[in-house]
Amino acid sequence: MGHGLRRKIINIIGENKFTSFTYLKKELKVSTGTIYHHLDTLSHLIEQRDDKKYYLTELGGHAYNSLKDNITTIITPDFSKKEFSSPILKGLMRLTPKKYINYESNQMIYTIIISITIALIGAIFCGLNGLFPFFLFFGQSELEFIEPILQVILAIIFIGNIFFFFLINEGICRIIYKKKENTLKFLIAFPIILFPIDIYLVLHFILFSTGSLNLPAVRILDNVLVILFQVLSLWLLTYNLSVNKKLKIENSLIISLLIHYGGFSIILLLSI
Amino acid sequence: MNIKKYLDFRLLGLTGSILLIISQFLSWFSNQSLIYIYVVTTSVAIEDSFLYLFPLISGIICLVGTGLIVYKIDYRINSVIINFVGLGFFLIFIFKIVTEEFIYLPTAQIGFYFSIIGSILIFFDILNILMIKES
Numbered sequence: 001m002g003h004g005l006r007r008k009i010i011n012i013i014g015e016n017k018f019t020s021f022t023y024l025k026k027e028l029k030v031s032t033g034t035i036y037h038h039l040d041t042l043s044h045l046i047e048q049r050d051d052k053k054y055y056l057t058e059l060g061g062h063a064y065n066s067l068k069d070n071i072t073t074i075i076t077p078d079f080s081k082k083e084f085s086s087p088i089l090k091g092l093m094r095l096t097p098k099k100y101i102n103y104e105s106n107q108m109i110y111t112i113i114i115s116i117t118i119a120l121i122g123a124i125f126c127g128l129n130g131l132f133p134f135f136l137f138f139g140q141s142e143l144e145f146i147e148p149i150l151q152v153i154l155a156i157i158f159i160g161n162i163f164f165f166f167l168i169n170e171g172i173c174r175i176i177y178k179k180k181e182n183t184l185k186f187l188i189a190f191p192i193i194l195f196p197i198d199i200y201l202v203l204h205f206i207l208f209s210t211g212s213l214n215l216p217a218v219r220i221l222d223n224v225l226v227i228l229f230q231v232l233s234l235w236l237l238t239y240n241l242s243v244n245k246k247l248k249i250e251n252s253l254i255i256s257l258l259i260h261y262g263g264f265s266i267i268l269l270l271s272i
Numbered sequence: 273m274n275i276k277k278y279l280d281f282r283l284l285g286l287t288g289s290i291l292l293i294i295s296q297f298l299s300w301f302s303n304q305s306l307i308y309i310y311v312v313t314t315s316v317a318i319e320d321s322f323l324y325l326f327p328l329i330s331g332i333i334c335l336v337g338t339g340l341i342v343y344k345i346d347y348r349i350n351s352v353i354i355n356f357v358g359l360g361f362f363l364i365f366i367f368k369i370v371t372e373e374f375i376y377l378p379t380a381q382i383g384f385y386f387s388i389i390g391s392i393l394i395f396f397d398i399l400n401i402l403m404i405k406e407s
Contacts, residue, residue, distance in 0.1 A: 081349075088350050216320045223323070227360035234356060250402045253352055257398060260356075264363055271371045 005030065006038050007067055010045060010056070014064030018053040078242060078249040092235050101189045101236070102243040108188065115191035119162055122194050125201035126158040127151035129208055133161045135168075135263030136197060136230045139271055165259075166190045169241065172255050179245045186244040193236040196229040234260055281400045285338030285355070288393030291386045292331030292362065298383035301376055305383060326365035327387050333358030334394050341401050348401045355398050362391050 005028060012027055013019050024035055039046060045060035056064055058079075083089060103111045130146035132139040132154060146154075166187055173179040203225060204213075212218045234256045241252035296306050306324045313321035337354030340347045366387075370377065377384075 083346055083349055086347065086350050088353055092353070216322070219320050220322045223326075223364045227357060227364060230360060231353065231356045235353070249349060253349070254399065254402050257352075257356075257395075257402070261359075261395060264367075268367060268370055271367070272374055 003038065003041075005034070006042055009035075009038060009042060010060065010064050010067060013046060013054055013056050013060070014067070018049075018055045020053055024054070081249075092232075095232065096236060096239050097192060097195070098239075098243075101192055101240050103185075103189065111188050111192070115188060118195050118198055119159060119191040122162075122191075122198045122201060123155035123158040125198065125205050127153075127155035129201060129205050130154065131201070131204075133158045134267045134270070135161065135165050136194075136233050136260060137263055137267045138226075139267055162191055162194065168259055169237070169255060172259070173241065173245045173247065176255075177245075177247055177251060179247060181246065182244045186240065189240055189244060193233050193240055195236070196232040200225055200229040230260075282338070282342050282397065284393045284400065285334065285397030286342060288390040288397060289331050289335035289338055289358075291390030291393065292327055292334065295383045295386035295390060296325075296328040296331070298386055299381045300383040301373070301380060303381070323365060323368060326361045330358045330360075330362035330365070331390065333361065338394070338397060345401075345404065348404065351401060352398050355394060359391060359394060362387070366391075 008028060009024065012024065016023075021035070025032065028035060039054070042060075045057055045063050046054050047057050047060075048054050079093065084093060099107070100111045100114055126133055126138075128151060129138075130140070130151065169190075170183060170186065204222060207213045207218055207222060213222060237259075238249065238252040238256045241247050241255055242249050245252075247255075299305055300309070306327060310321050310324040313324065334355050337351045337358055340354065341351040369384075
């Protein structure tokens with residue numbers, strides 16, 4: 001990145017999303033050998049795909065953003081660490097809707113639509129299941145039949161829970177880590193972290209309505225599912241905090257951990 | 273005295289996981305261990321007997337998670353994720369026990385306390401490994 005020509009190459013690909021060798025040669029006006037030499041040097045930032053065109057890698061994208069912001073070092077949200085090549089984190093990263101959580105400003109509308117949809121689906125199924133939500137936990141109603149009015153109240157509580165959950169996260173970021181930026185972006189992408197919880201609520205409703213939850217084995221499966229989906233939601237929260245509040249991944253995990261176990265303690269006390 | 277010089281705080285997680293595993297075999301209520309309750313409830317097949325194995329499952333998963341960080345500090349994010357899953361099993365179990373057996377809690381025996389202490393140690397271990405400064 002120290003060489004002017006390399007910065008130019010990154011900028012050309014960044015602005016056009018991809019480029020061909022011919023276009024690069026035309027723009028740079030240097031010899032073929034020189035271009036190949038610099039492309040080789042930038043191999044971790046640029047990749048050539050099957051269509052023979054050159055694209056930026058994920059790290060290359062961060063390099064382009066850093067160049068745009070006139071920053072001399074590449075600013076990455078920690079996810080380029082070697083540890084992220086491990087199977088667990090690779091899998092989690094694959095399940096992360098990066099495009100919608102770390103969205104570009106021209107794609108904000110899609111993120112808003114997705115967030116509202118997730119919040120509404122969660123609210124509907126939370127009401128239908130008769131579950132009382134608190135952060136990522138749910139208290140089960142003891143009633144055999146849940147009246148429609150109670151279902152509506154639970155659905156509203158689910159929406160309120162999202163805002164309360166967001167406020168707690170935002171508050172901790174501001175108070176402990178002094179991170180005040182990107183509040184709106186963080187809020188817009190926030191309901192996406194509840195996507196795994198939505199899947200759990202739908203599955204729980206199917207099991208509940210078919211009477212399968214009366215079977216001990218299915219109840220155990222339901223418990224295991226809630227654990228796995230909660231962990232996935234916590235991961236999405238961590239990712240959201242990292243990319244939108246610009247926190248280190250470790251600090252994002254500390255926030256997720258404190259809020260999750262704090263939430264558990266509160267719902268445990270409420271259940272008693 | 274610099275305690276850190278003599279004690280590796282990563283051992284908190286290992287100790288916590290072992291306490292969780294041991295608690296499975298110690299008495300919880302009325303001199304009965306969870307493994308005994310599991311065997312009894314499985315034989316009569318009237319309850320979610322498998323739930324009584326959750327502390328053991330939780331302990332084993334956390335042992336893998338904390339073992340990973342003791343083996344190599346670079347795997348701390350992986351370790352935290354594994355511990356999240358492990359503690360999740362314990363939380364589900366303790367939620368059921370506390371809400372359904374609340375009146376018996378004052379008479380709870382050593383197994384219960386071992387498991388609570390174990391989970392708290394794992395919690396502090398996760399916090400500790402996340403706060404370790406990168407070299």
